[in-house]
Amino acid sequence: xxxxxxxxxxxxxxxxxxxxxxxxxxxxxxxxxxxxxxxxxxxxxxxxxxxxxxxxxxxxxxxxxxxxxxxxxxxxxxxxxxxxxxxxxxxxxxxxxxxxxxxxxxxxxxxxxxxxxxxxxxxxxxxxxxxxxxxxxxxxxxxxxxxxxxxxxxxxxxxxxxxxxxxxxxxxxxxxxxxxxxxxxxxxxxxxxxxxxxxxxxxxxxxxxxxxxxxxxxxxxxxxxxxxxxxxxxxxxxxxxxxxxxxxxxxxxxxxxxxxxxxxxxxxxxxxxxxxxxxxxxxxxxxxxxxxxxxxxxxxxxxxxxxxxxxxxxxxxxxxxxxxxxxxxxxxxxxxxxxxxxxxxxxxxxxxxxxxxxxxxxxxxxxxxxxxxxxxxxxxxxxxxxxxxxxxxxxxxxxxxxxxxxxxxxxxxxxxxxxxxxxxxxxxxxxxxxxxxxxxxxxxxxxxxxxxxxxxxxxxxxxxxxxxxxxxxxxxxxxxxxxxxxxxxxxxxxxxxxxxxxxxxxxxxxxxxxxxxxxxxxxxxxxxxxxxxxxxxxxxxxxxxxxxxxxxxxxxxxxxxxxxxxxxxxxxxxxxxxxxxxxxxxxxxxxxxxxxxxxxxxxxxxxxxxxxxxxxxxxxxxxxxxxxxxxxxxxxxxxxxxxxxxxxxxxxxxxxxxxxxxxxxxxxxxxxxxxxxxxxxxxxxxxxxxxxxxxxxxxxxxxxxxxxxxxxxxxxxxxxxxxxx
Numbered sequence: 227x228x229x230x231x232x233x234x235x236x237x238x239x240x241x242x243x244x245x246x247x248x249x250x251x252x253x254x255x256x257x258x259x260x261x262x263x264x265x266x267x268x269x270x271x272x273x274x275x276x277x278x279x280x281x282x283x284x285x286x287x288x289x290x291x292x293x294x295x296x297x298x299x300x301x302x303x304x305x306x307x308x309x310x311x312x313x314x315x316x317x318x319x320x321x322x323x324x325x326x327x328x329x330x331x332x333x334x335x336x337x338x339x340x341x342x343x344x345x346x347x348x349x350x351x352x353x354x355x356x357x358x359x360x361x362x363x364x365x366x367x368x369x370x371x372x373x374x375x376x377x378x379x380x381x382x383x384x385x386x387x388x389x390x391x392x393x394x395x396x397x398x399x400x401x402x403x404x405x406x407x408x409x410x411x412x413x414x415x416x417x418x419x420x421x422x423x424x425x426x427x428x429x430x431x432x433x434x435x436x437x438x439x440x441x442x443x444x445x446x447x448x449x450x451x452x453x454x455x456x457x458x459x460x461x462x463x464x465x466x467x468x469x470x471x472x473x474x475x476x477x478x479x480x481x482x483x484x485x486x487x488x489x490x491x492x493x494x495x496x497x498x499x500x501x502x503x504x505x506x507x508x509x510x511x512x513x514x515x516x517x518x519x520x521x522x523x524x525x526x527x528x529x530x531x532x533x534x535x536x537x538x539x540x541x542x543x544x545x546x547x548x549x550x551x552x553x554x555x556x557x558x559x560x561x562x563x564x565x566x567x568x569x570x571x572x573x574x575x576x577x578x579x580x581x582x583x584x585x586x587x588x589x590x591x592x593x594x595x596x597x598x599x600x601x602x603x604x605x606x607x608x609x610x611x612x613x614x615x616x617x618x619x620x621x622x623x624x625x626x627x628x629x630x631x632x633x634x635x636x637x638x639x640x641x642x643x644x645x646x647x648x649x650x651x652x653x654x655x656x657x658x659x660x661x662x663x664x665x666x667x668x669x670x671x672x673x674x675x676x677x678x679x680x681x682x683x684x685x686x687x688x689x690x691x692x693x694x695x696x697x698x699x700x701x702x703x704x705x706x707x708x709x710x711x712x713x714x715x716x717x718x719x720x721x722x723x724x725x726x727x728x729x730x731x732x733x734x735x736x737x738x739x740x741x742x743x744x745x746x747x748x749x750x751x752x753x754x755x756x757x758x759x760x761x762x763x764x765x766x767x768x769x770x771x772x773x774x775x776x777x778x779x780x781x782x783x784x785x786x787x788x789x790x791x792x793x794x795x796x797x798x799x800x801x802x803x804x805x806x807x808x809x810x811x812x813x814x815x816x817x818x819x820x821x822x823x824x825x826x827x828x829x830x831x832x833x834x835x836x837x838x839x840x841x842x843x844x845x846x847x848x849x850x851x852x853x854x855x856x857x858x859x860x861x862x863x864x865x866x867x868x869x870x871x872x873x874x875x876x877x878x879x880x881x882x883x884x885x886x887x888x889x890x891x892x893x894x895x896x897x898x899x900x901x902x903x904x905x906x907x908x909x910x911x912x913x914x915x916x917x918x919x920x921x922x923x924x925x926x927x928x929x930x931x932x933x934x935x936x937x938x939x940x941x942x943x944x945x946x947x948x949x950x951x
Contacts, residue, residue: 228506232498232550236491239551246435246548253438260445261398264455264529269624269812271523274736275715279657279728286659286691289328293355293363295385296374297638299348305333306346313376318351321373326366328354338683340697343645350642355387363387364394384638389626392635394455396879401462404874411870412470419474419863423563425481428552429473429867432544436465439540444533454526457533459883463875463890464820465537467868468512468827472505472545474864475831480553481560490557494550502546504834507763507933509542511830512823514755518748519819523740530816538823587858590903591851598908605905609896612783615790622808623703623734625652630879631804643701652702652730654711655685656694660723663687669720670694676717678710698731703806707731708738741811752819756826763830764837765928767920772909773833777825780901784821784893785814792885801888803881813882820886821893828865828902832857836910846917850910858903865898 235242270277283290303310315334321327331352333341342349355370357363367387375381409430416426440461444453479501483493516538519531553560594601626636656673658666663684674682678698685695696714700706711732719725753774760770788809791797795805836853843849869891876887910917920928 228499228503229495231502231546232495233491235498235547235550236494236554239554242547242551243555246544246551249435249439249442253435253442257438257441257445260441260448261455261458263445263448264394264453264457269524269526269737270733271736271740273523274733274740275726276728276732276736279655279726279732282659282726283655283657283686283693283728286657287686287688287693289354290655290686290693291354292352292385293387294353294367294370294374294383295350295388295638295642296353297348297350297382297384297641298376298379299343299382299641300379301347304346305342305349310347310379313378314349314351317374317376321353321370324370324373326355326357326370328356330354339647340681341646343641344647345645348641348645350638350646353385360387360390364391367391382634382638382641384626384635384642388638389629389635392629392633393880396629396633397455397459397883400875400878400880400883401458403878404462404871405466407874407877408466408871412867415863415867415870416470416474417565420477420481421564422561423565424556425477425560428477428549428560429470431552432473432541432549433466433469435544435548436469436537436541437462439544440465440533440537443536443540447532447536452525452529453532454529456526456882457529459875459880460530460816460820461533461537463872463887464512464516464534465541467824467871468509468538469541469544470867470871471827471864472509472541473549474867475505475860476501476545476549477553477560478860480550484558484560490554494554497553498546498550500834500838502550503763503933504830505542505545507759507834508827508830509538509545511756511759511826513538513542514759515752515819515823515826518752518755519816521748521751522744522815524737524812527812527815531819534820587855588851590858591854591907594854594904594907595847595851595911598911601904601908602912605900605908606779608900609779609783609905612896613779613786615794616782616786616788619785619789620705620793620808621738621811622705622806623730623737624810624812624882625701625703625730625806627804627806628810628881633879653685654696654698654707654714654727654731655729656696656714657726657728658692658694658720658723659726660690661692661720662690663692665720666692666694666723669717669723669725672717673714676710676713678706678713696729702730703734703808708735711735738811741815745815748815748819752822756822760826760830760833761920761924761928762931762933764833764918765920765925765932766918767924768913768916768918769833772906772913773826773829776829776901776906776909777822779905780825780893780897781818781821783896784817784889787892788814788817788885788889791888792881801876801884803884809885810882813885817886817889817893821890821897824868824890824894825897825901828861828897829906831861831864832902832906840918846914847911850907854903854907861898861902865894869894 298314300310305311311334314332318330318332321330333349355363355366357366364387371383374383413426413430416429417423420426444457444461447453476497480493480497483496488496513535516531516534519527522528626639629636658669670682673679673694673696679696680699681697683695684692686693698707698710708731711727712735714727756774757770760773761767792805793807793809798805832853835856836849839849839852840846872887872890875883878884
């Protein structure tokens with residue numbers, strides 16, 4: 227298959243390049259419009275009790291959510307004084323005339339203590355919009371924002387709609403900042419790696435195609451289902467990172483084949499047989515890992531899965547079509563515009579910087595082959611130490627603290643929590659259906675007696691439906707709030723009534739429950755897909771199982787560092803974030819999918835070359851050593867380039883993106899150095915010929931259907947005279 231594909235791409239090179247140019251045009255015009263079409267949020271399970279509560283409240287009482295919270299404050303005047311009261315009441319009167327506004331609740335209409343600050347120099351209004359969905363309310367908020375300012379007072383705006391708008395803007399800014407940071411640094415590093423501008427530009431070309439193609443794909447998907455704006459972050463990160471990795475691997479192998487004296491057409495064919503096969507297996511592996519996110523009902527995770535799959539598959543296809551077509555056109559000119567680097571070894575274009583029997587990676591390989599048990603124990607202990615903080619992880623929900631400290635929605639939420647007695651921007655909603663408001667009062671008294679509850683008010687009542695707003699101690703995303711939700715759900719409903727508990731804290735409880743239920747299935751699907759693909763690629767049952775275990779070790783170390791930094795608050799000043807004392811679980815689920823795919827990516831790079839040598843010599847020790855020598859430099863370079871891509875996101879303002887970025891950098895460093903360079907070769911040395919074991923029926927299946935480098939039957943490897951060879 228790969229031999230045939232290499233020939234096809236060479237013959238159709240100009241048509242392939244024309245199709246790529248068309249994709250660039252469509253992506254840079256229609257595709258980039260995806261920024262204005264995606265929705266925000268999407269962390270709730272539509273089938274959860276909190277979501278059903280919101281739906282029932284809307285159906286029975288009308289929408290009750292605090293879409294926008296407007297906080298007015300003064301340094302001198304109090305809320306009772308005309309200098310404060312008149313601007314606020316005038317602004318509110320004008321707001322109530324606006325078609326975008328369904329209702330406005332203020333202290334001047336219903337003097338509730340929670341609506342006035344303790345020093346009486348600030349108050350806030352709750353504004354409900356008329357929009358039927360998130361997109362409509364977001365558009366209404368944009369047009370309404372100037373009308374919220376009260377003359378002579380400080381005006382700050384928060385609430386769910388404002389938070390989603392701020393998150394969308396910040397995500398867009400973070401993507402732009404990451405690209406501006408990573409692209410120049412990537413180009414410099416690629417020049418240092420390849421030694422020429424033309425070769426260095428090819429990975430960036432593939433990266434641009436991957437991002438634009440993924441934008442087009444996600445915008446098409448968004449025509450049929452809602453996709454979260456956060457998918458943009460994973461598209462840029464995964465698309466650019468994987469594209470650079472794949473292009474580095476393909477171009478390096480092409481230059482190696484050219485340096486061996488092959489024609490461009492023959493070099494492309496041989497590159498597709500080897501590097502092309504590796505890219506296909508890697509791309510499918512990472513895409514299937516991202517596809518495991520589709521098992522979760524939360525639109526946020528599903529959007530990340532869709533965005534990641536689109537980015538990886540487009541990057542893979544570009545590396546297997548556009549890149550070889552371009553290389554076929556360039557031929558020897560791939561080494562044009564050489565950049566003189568005095569410290570580079572004088573080798574032929576595309577040749578390895580290290581001979582098969584010399585260089586740093588040869589010394590590492592030989593050292594690991596001589597002392598595999600020592601390396602295995604030492605690396606395993608170090609990874610266990612890094613993973614230890616994960617044992618004390620604490621989970622919490624998303625709140626305004628994912629935004630930068632000066633973002634208005636975050637400032638409003640923090641001021642209400644700190645300055646207003648019993649104030650909260652996210653009360654727990656308790657819907658009682660089937661009783662009159664008068665009959666609900668005894669139940670409301672029972673709610674008020676629940677430990678942790680600081681107040682209960684009737685938020686709305688119509689006929690047989692009453693909505694209670696329950697305040698509580700602590701933060702909306704904290705454990706105290708979740709404990710209150712569980713206690714409220716444990717209360718027996720009044721006779722003849724149905725009780726549902728919702729609100730933001732309840733949504734967090736439901737999120738944790740859903741993730742806990744679906745996580746084992748995600749792990750099973752992800753591991754099963756990777757086991758199958760790696761078996762088809764290498765014909766072994768042992769290597770896929772070992773790859774899964776190695777992946778878990780590197781990911782565990784990464785999770786431990788994430789807990790140490792983001793939950794415990796270490797390096798908070800350096801990285802510019804506010805520690806919350808917990809980790810949002812959706813971020814770890816996303817990291818698990820991404821890192822599992824990336825770790826397998828490097829595993830495929832290494833094992834492909836090891837399998838190549840094993841098929842050629844039948845000597846396990848020599849195959850592992852040569853495989854590490856040949857791929858060590860490429861894996862390290864790919865890891866360094868991916869770190870640069872990810873590092874751009876750690877400079878952004880969104881806490882969740884920063885957390886994912888730092889966790890990925892740790893995992894990449896650990897995986898490319900400790901795991902792939904030391905632990906994997908050590909275990910393969912100890913396993914010996916068992917690395918390549920498969921039952922006879924499966925061995926025959928692999929010989930017939932395996933993803934080999936040739937369509938010819940797999941040759942029988944020579945017998946090894948020693949079980950550990």
